[in-house]
Amino acid sequence: LQRKKSVRRRNDEEAARLGCSPARVMPTKGFLGFGRLVESVKATKADRGPQYVVEAIDQEMGKDVHTCVVPIADYELIVTRDPANVQAMLASKAPDWDVGEQRNASWKPLFGSGVFTSRGEAWKHSRALVRPQFTKDQINDLALIERHVQQLFSAIDRSYGAGEKGWTASFDLQPLFYNMTLDITTELIYGYSVHSQNPSERVELPVIPGYEPPDRENIGTHMDAGKAWVETRGALWKYRWLLPTREFNAHCAAVHKYAEWFVQLRLQRGDKYLAGIQSETGLTSPGRYILLDELAKLTQDPVELRSQTLNILTAGRDTTASLIGWVFYFLARHQDVFNKLREQILQQFGPYHPSQPSGIEFKELRDSIPYINSVVNEALRMAPVIPLNERVAVRDTVLPRGGGDDGNDPMFVPKGTQVLIPTYAMTRRDDIWGPDVSQFRPERWEENGGRKFGFEFIPFGGGIRQCLGQQFARTKTAYVIVRLLQRYDKIENAQEPADAPVRFHHTIENRSGSGVQVRLHEA
Numbered sequence: 087l088q089r090k091k092s093v094r095r096r097n098d099e100e101a102a103r104l105g106c107s108p109a110r111v112m113p114t115k116g117f118l119g120f121g122r123l124v125e126s127v128k129a130t131k132a133d134r135g136p137q138y139v140v141e142a143i144d145q146e147m148g149k150d151v152h153t154c155v156v157p158i159a160d161y162e163l164i165v166t167r168d169p170a171n172v173q174a175m176l177a178s179k180a181p182d183w184d185v186g187e188q189r190n191a192s193w194k195p196l197f198g199s200g201v202f203t204s205r206g207e208a209w210k211h212s213r214a215l216v217r218p219q220f221t222k223d224q225i226n227d228l229a230l231i232e233r234h235v236q237q238l239f240s241a242i243d244r245s246y247g248a249g250e251k252g253w254t255a256s257f258d259l260q261p262l263f264y265n266m267t268l269d270i271t272t273e274l275i276y277g278y279s280v281h282s283q284n285p286s287e288r289v290e291l292p293v294i295p296g297y298e299p300p301d302r303e304n305i306g307t308h309m310d311a312g313k314a315w316v317e318t319r320g321a322l323w324k325y326r327w328l329l330p331t332r333e334f335n336a337h338c339a340a341v342h343k344y345a346e347w348f349v350q351l352r353l354q355r356g357d358k359y360l361a362g363i364q365s366e367t368g369l370t371s372p373g374r375y376i377l378l379d380e381l382a383k384l385t386q387d388p389v390e391l392r393s394q395t396l397n398i399l400t401a402g403r404d405t406t407a408s409l410i411g412w413v414f415y416f417l418a419r420h421q422d423v424f425n426k427l428r429e430q431i432l433q434q435f436g437p438y439h440p441s442q443p444s445g446i447e448f449k450e451l452r453d454s455i456p457y458i459n460s461v462v463n464e465a466l467r468m469a470p471v472i473p474l475n476e477r478v479a480v481r482d483t484v485l486p487r488g489g490g491d492d493g494n495d496p497m498f499v500p501k502g503t504q505v506l507i508p509t510y511a512m513t514r515r516d517d518i519w520g521p522d523v524s525q526f527r528p529e530r531w532e533e534n535g536g537r538k539f540g541f542e543f544i545p546f547g548g549g550i551r552q553c554l555g556q557q558f559a560r561t562k563t564a565y566v567i568v569r570l571l572q573r574y575d576k577i578e579n580a581q582e583p584a585d586a587p588v589r590f591h592h593t594i595e596n597r598s599g600s601g602v603q604v605r606l607h608e609a
């Protein structure tokens with residue numbers, strides 16, 4: 087108690103010296119102050135974690151409060167939905183901040199130490215290693231994406247077929263998108279797709295003495311289950327030791343073994359890795375890009391190669407599948423947007439021909455139909471794939487706003503304080519987005535000469551740790567939209583009841599908790 091008092095006194099003095107005013111504090115709740123933690127874990131389990139944050143601030147503090155201190159048991163968090171504070175943490179005062187130790191501690195057992203899960207100098211090293219990979223044009227390999235979109239079409243035809251009058255049966259598109267992005271990302275990273283959409287496409291793999299072949303059948307399941315544990319471990323933060331670890335450890339081991347096998351193959355084959363893949367898969371496109379192969383030109387450390395590729399695998403697969411899922415979730419509920427988008431797509435790229443190559447070029451895809459971007463941005467605004475981010479102060483620092491009775495003064499943040507950045511809550515502020523904030527309306531992105539992104543809209547993060555895969559994710563998403571809308575001319579929301587509230591199922595990324603239930607009509 088004595089120590090706590092003297093720390094508080096010292097912080098108050100420092101705050102006054104720096105011209106800061108005290109921030110508003112959310113009342114404590116529940117037994118020993120654990121109430122908020124329990125409520126937030128419960129809300130996450132009920133698929134309403136992002137909404138809970140908005141409700142807690144609005145109800146406990148008021149709609150005009152955008153930054154406050156939240157006491158939980160024996161520690162305090164700051165929550166801020168103020169873009170000025172977010173800009174300071176991610177960009178202008180970024181050296182004062184880092185990702186929290188709990189992100190590392192919760193995620194590392196599954197993915198290892200990589201660009202996502204490291205801090206300080208280790209992060210700088212990782213970022214310098216992987217960043218150049220994302221500036222290469224080959225990463226936007228549309229031929230690779232097209233092959234897997236064709237597998238998606240086959241999977242839809244096989245299971246839900248074109249039935250009466252060209253309509254498919256009702257089905258959930260979301261798991262099919264997760265399979266598709268798993269197939270695309272494993273091929274892009276390791277050279278061999280797991281072909282979860284069509285296991286008969288799997289090629290026989292070479293034998294590596296001492297290594298079991300990778301479990302292509304179950305890698306997606308291990309990743310999903312491991313991530314659910316990571317999420318709970320993160321939410322419990324320093325109380326995560328309360329959780330049992332056996333099951334989590336088994337998923338981690340399976341995920342590591344999967345990646346290790348490819349790393350071994352690359353290390354043994356050296357610069358003949360690509361040629362080996364080409365002869366085994368029969369895919370011989372010139373200048374083919376495989377992330378593991380490129381990284382292995384820079385480091386031969388097997389643990390580093392395993393961890394960096396797993397970091398990108400998780401970043402690349404699930405986030406993009408979630409985004410594509412949300413786009414179709416909203417299109418199924420907004421036929422007018424679907425029709426407008428489809429008309430522009432047909433004008434630019436023509437109708438779908440199953441026997442002809444798509445003929446779509448990367449630059450044309452990126453630039454020719456701004457409305458695709460508006461639809462994607464609006465889906466990201468309504469349902470941010472990463473609805474909650476965080477940072478920790480690595481030294482005493484100041485946030486520009488949040489102090490004083492009106493929250494307009496600077497506020498002092500002592501070293502070690504964790505700050506939650508609820509990106510969903512920022513895209514729910516009607517003072518920023520207008521009274522129609524809760525409506526899906528892509529046109530808002532085109533009004534007044536086009537809306538510019540600020541720190542109130544950071545679906546891909548911002549500042550020094552901004553997402554490296556943004557362009558790739560947007561390309562993949564746009565491509566899938568174009569191909570599906572070329573092939574299908576109508577979409578119907580098949581969820582029952584049709585107006586059920588949106589559910590945010592949060593396992594690091596945030597997917598629809600009720601899936602994307604649709605019927606599609608073939609053009």
Ligand code: HEM
Nearest residue numbers: 201401402405406409471472545546547551553554555559
């Ligand atoms: C819709 C898709 C995606 C979304 C919404 C998304 C979102 C994000 C966000 C919010 C961050 C910042 C995390 C932070 O501030 O701590 C981030 C970082 C990152 N993303 Fe993405 N991402 C997506 C797709 C991808 C893809 C496809 C890849 C790679 C293939 C990728 C690779 C990365 C990497 C490597 C980082 C770490 C950057 C760093 O810490 O230096 N992302 N992403």
